[in-house]
Amino acid sequence: MKRIFGRKKGILSEGYLWIIMAGLIYGLGRLSRRNPQLLERLYPASVNRALIRLLSRVTGIIPISLGELFVYFNVLLGIVLLVLLVIKIFTGGFVGLAYKTVTYISLLYVVFMLVFGFNYNRASVRQYLSLERTNYGHEELYALNEMLIERANQLREAVSEDESGVFTIKESHQEIFTMAQEGFERFSAEYPVFSGEYGIAKGIIASEPLNYTGITGIFMPFTGEANVNTKGPDLLFPATVIHEMAHQRGIAYENEANYLAYAVSSYHENPSIRYSGTILALISSMNALYRDSRESYRMLYDTYSEGVKRDLAAYNVFYKAYEGEVHEKATKVNDNYLKSNGQTQGVKSYGEMVDLLLEQFIQKNEAIR
Template identity: 30%
Template sequence: MKRKSTLILALLLPLQIIFIKIISNYPQFVETWYSKTLYPEISRIMRISLGILPFSLGDFLYAFLVISIIRWLVIRIRQRFKNPKKWILEAFATLSIIYACFNIFWGYNYYRLPLHQSLGIDNEYSTEELIRLTESLISRSNAIHSELAESDSVKIDMPYDKNELFDITLKGYTNIKKQYPELTYEGESLKRSLYSIPLSYMGFNGYLNPLTNEAQVNTIIVPYKIPTTASHEIGHQLGFAKENEANFIACLATMNHPDPYFRYSGFTFALSYCLNELYRRDKEQTDEIIKTIHPGILANYREVQEFWLKHQNPLEPMFQMFYNHYLIANNQAEGMKSYSYVVALLVNYFEDPETQFQL
């Protein structure tokens, strides 16, 4: 009986992969029946049930999986990989269960409608529109910086501890849900990652555990970056699986935040994307525009850059390459380069007159 069940589970793995290939061609179906119907209930239940834990169950689950894999390899080596039919079948059966849980609990969101369609905004823009937005973001960022700093050359430090930053993050979603009800966040499950140090050396700010729907934040990063990072992971929890879309949602939640420090984090985060895209298109124009940014804002940018330079290591490119392939495998054809889509969303969001008064 056990062998029959193992065989069935193993055979379900290729069937699941075929099913994914099929539904990836029907984003409206995924959007309607999974992302807006089934997933919100799954996500809410998981967040409410696990959010009460003061630690990340998902981090312990990852540790258990790693230990189990190492144990499995040791046993196979000791047995010299004897009886391959049995252990290969068991391995495929286990992968089948994990793959099913990944997709049912969260992964099908990779195949939903693009965010610009679900939010009703365009995704095309010209260089002239990009320049106008960049100048507007500089003006807004400079204004908030002047409000918070004694002089334009002083960098901004967050006046909150890391627990307070998590609590305050949620207020941004309370604000933005008035305009976008689909961004309503109920059931807090935002936690410090137990692996913040290794995450820093791998080059990651945080992650969502798709098996527990807990949002983990790397809390040793520069505090100035925690508001957008935490907001980004909440975006994932709400079912926006693609990195570029979660980044845009992080911009919305922080730029519309009632707290000026969070707005500063959000506007300068959005500005960094525009500057990078403008630099790619017109280096000379970018060099001129950067001169209009308060030195204190540039100091914050340097602070973040110095943090990542401090944590560089020879293995980081390998981790980034692995993650890039993960993105490509999950319906993000351009991998990490697809992050530039954030700029298209920002340009068209600001071009919409109905959104102007809110920012």
């Protein structure tokens, strides 16, 4: 605490510089949201990815999530500062402590934007995949779902299941973390922009309590770590790992990270990883079809294999037990976070990965792999 808030030697000793820098970066963020080309000239995506890559490799040396510990530290620090600020209203020194608090928040904002925040203003992932933004109709959406169901049914026959007949992963979490890296290596052979060695994904210590929020993974911008809930169902676990690793590679938007989770998993040889990514894509695509035509949705749902139906039912039952006020508040916080970073549709934008799926399916006359 003293090193942070120290009078002469602390990192906040020249606090006004951090406050000014935060203001400048905020202004640049607003400008670059309307003009991504300006951002690329001032802070290229390649430079940002190199920074995250270096940061994640350094923090990756430590087996536990430093980002998670960083969150706990700042929550505790925030409580302490709030109490101290109230006390100093009556005892004196409020202005000085408030100034240092604002300085520290400015420092965090600057680091967040430099490591990750600016990626919300960059051009779409489409530019790396040679896809063109296009709107498609019911016929194309129906065909996409037919393809995904066929793939999911086929892959389901090649994976393991538990005594209840529900999909289970034979490999350990650590093995999946390593195998997910291999998926990106294969994917980046065709799309080099996603190449490079990053720190391996890590499990979240507080995974069980996190189930009450509905959060399955978190990218930690301050440490460059891809963190994953290890206490949830196996069904989407590999896809979640790849999703968080996509954030490591500078993909900020949830819909684009979801799409990459499907795309990268499709390049993997392991059927469990391929199945997980396909189910993630199928859930989003079928949800879009349900909104478009419930009759079409029901017709295609009947073509699910019994194994796929059991897996989806078990997944829903698992999270049903955790629903409640905490889940609703966490969803609202996440929604506000996404909107504050330009994702104007908030959590609803998770369904927008279907646009990318359709573009890949129609424009290249194929699904990934």
